[in-house]
Amino acid sequence: MRQFVERHTFWAIVILLAAAVFLWMIFAVWPDWLVSGLGRKKTFVNTLLNGVTLGGLYFLVASGFTLVFGLMRNVNLAHGSLYLLGGYIGYEVAEASGSWFLGLAVAFLAIAASGVLMQVLIFRRMEGDDLRQTLVTLAISIIAADLMLAVWTGTTYQFAPPEWLFGAATLPVVSVVKASGDPVFIKYPIYRLTVLAVAVAVGIGLWLFLNRTRIGMMIRAGVNDRQMLSASGVNVQLLFALVFAIGAGLAGFAGVVGGTALSIAPGEDVRYLLASLIVVIVGGLGSVTGAAIGALLIGLAEQFGLAYFPTYGVVLTFLILVVVLAVRPQGIMGTR
C-alpha cells in the first residue's frame, strides 16, 4: 500500500479523489445540478447496491469456476447448468421440507456430488486434453439444459426464504430532504444485503482456506506445478475431486441464493455461464481475488447499463471485456 503510494503518487491521488467523490455521492444530499444530470439519487444508490449485490452473486458462481480452472485447466462450460440444477434441487427440497436452509444445504451437497461424479467419470479419463474436456462439458450442458426443461418445464420458480429475510432495511443514507425538513432515508431489501454478506463471507472463507490451511497449500502448489505436487506424495486425484466438489457445490449454493434473489427459470444457466466467463476473463483465470474484482465490475456495469442506457447495457459489459483483453490479455489478476 505504502509502496504503491510512493511509486504511483499521481494515481494514488486520483484513486483517493475518486473514492471521495463516490462517498460524497452516496452520503450527501444531491444538489439540483447533479439531479438534473444523473437523475434521482435514489435511482443511483439503488443501482449501485443492485450492482454490488449482483456482483456478489456472480462471485459465488464464478469463484467455483475459476477454482476448478486454476487447478485442473478445465473450462467447465457446464457450470451454468450446475447453477440451475442447484436452484431446482434446492427449490424441490425447500418446498417438500418447508426449510429454505435445508434446500440450500442439499443443493450444495447434491451439486458437489455431481461435480465429483463428473470429475471421476469423465475428466479423469481425458486428463491433459483440455480442448476435449471443454467440448465434453459443452455436450453435458446441452443435455442437462434439455433434461431440466423436461423435468421442471418452462415455468419460473420463486423461492420462499425465511420470514426474517423478507422486507426492507432502512439505510443511513438520505435520498432527499422533504420541504418540511424531514430527511427521506433509502430502503433496500434485506435479502439482497444478505446475498452480499454471504458472498463476502464465502470470499473470505475461500481465501482463508487457500492461504491458511494445509489443503489450500496443496491446491496452490497444484496450480503452480501439478506434477511436482504429485511427485511429492500428494494424492492429486483426491485433491482434484475435492476442488471439483467445492467448485460445483458453490455453483449449486449460488443457484439457491441467486434463485431466491431473482428467480429460477430455463435460460438462467446460459446467463450465469456468460457471467462466469466474463468475470473470470476480466479478473484473470484461476484467481479468486480476480474473480471478486471481475464480479464486482461486471455486476456494476450490468446494473448501471440497465438503469442508464437500457438498449446498450450489454455493450458496456462487453466494452470492459475488450478493454481488459486489449490491455491485459491475462486478466486483471491473472498470471501467465
Added chain:
Amino acid sequence: MAARSLFSGSASFAERHPAAIAVIVLLLVYPSFASDFFVFQIGAYSLILGTISLSLMMLAGYGGMVSLAQMTVAGFAGYLVAILGDNSVGVMGLGWPWWVTVPTAVLAAALLNTFIGAISVRTEGIYTIMITLAIAVAFFYFVRQNYVIFNGFTGFAGVAPPVLFGVDWRDPLPFYYLSLAVAGGFLWAVLHGARSTFGLSLQAIRDNPRRMRALGYDVTLHRIAAYFLSGLIAGTAGVLLVWFNGRISPGSVGVDIVIDILVIAVVGGLRHPIGPFLGAIAFVLLENFAIDLIDRERFNTVIGTAFLLIVLFSPDGLLGLWNRITSKVRLGRRAQLGARNEKRDGRHPAGSLEGT
C-alpha cells in the same frame, strides 16, 4: 498442444477422385429424384449450415482457433440484409438494392470477424473458446435488447432473395443450386487455400507458433487474416440462411444454435473441409426425423448425446470414424501387399502440413 491431435489435417480425400466426382454428380442430379422438401429443407439447409461450419472448420482445423462466434458473424450478415434491404416488419429496411446489400453484409460480417479475431488471438486454446462464446452470447443479448436497429425480441421477417433473370431464387430448385454453388465454391477455395503459402503458414503456426515467430512470420497477422477469410464464408452463408428462413431474430443467433455449429463441425470432423458438410447432413436429418425416434421436444438431448459420444469415442468425428474403418481395411490389404504400400501410407501421421 492438445488441439494438434484433434485437428491435424489428413491427406486421404484427394486420392479418392473417383468418389469425389461421384458425389458431385449425385449432388447435381439430386433434385431430379428428391421431393421439394428434401431439396429445400434438407438439401439447401444442410449446405448452408455446412458452409457456416466450414468457416469454423477452417479456423479450427487449419488455424487451431476454435471460435464459437461464427454463427454470430453469419447472423450479423443476415441482420444486415434485413436492415439494409427490405423486410416486412416496418423497422429499418432501408431498401437498398441486393447488389449493394449483399456485398456490404458479407464484408461487414468479415470485418466483424476480423475484430473478434483481433480480440481473441491474443489468447490461445480454451481461452479462445471462452472469449468467442462470451462475444456470441453478448451479441445475442444485445440484439434482443436493441429495438432501434435490430428490432429486439421480434427481429425481422419478410426477407427474400431478389428475383433475378426471371428466376425466383427462393424457389426450392434455384435456391438449392445457389446454396450448392456457394458451398462448393467455398469448399474448393478452402481446399486450395490450404495449400497456398498462406494456408501452409497458417497450419505451421497452428503446429508451432513459437518457431514460426522465430522464423520471422507475423503470427498475429496470419491469425487475424484467417478470421477475415472465415468471416467472408460465414457472412455469405448467413445471407443465404436469412433468405432460407425469410426472417431473423435473436433466436437465430442464440446460444443453442451457436453451439450447434460447433457440434456440426466436431461431429463431422475438423480434419478435412468435407467434415462440416457430413456433420450438417447428419444434424439436419436428425433434426427433421428425430421426431420419429423420440419426442420432438427432446431433440437437444439427442443431439447433445450424439455430440458427447463423438467427443468421447471418436475425437475426429464421423470423418475420423470413416478413416479409421478404411484404414483398417487398408491395413489388412497392406499386410499382404508389403513394403511398397507401407511406405506410402507411413506418410499419413506426419501429413498434417499437407492439408488435403
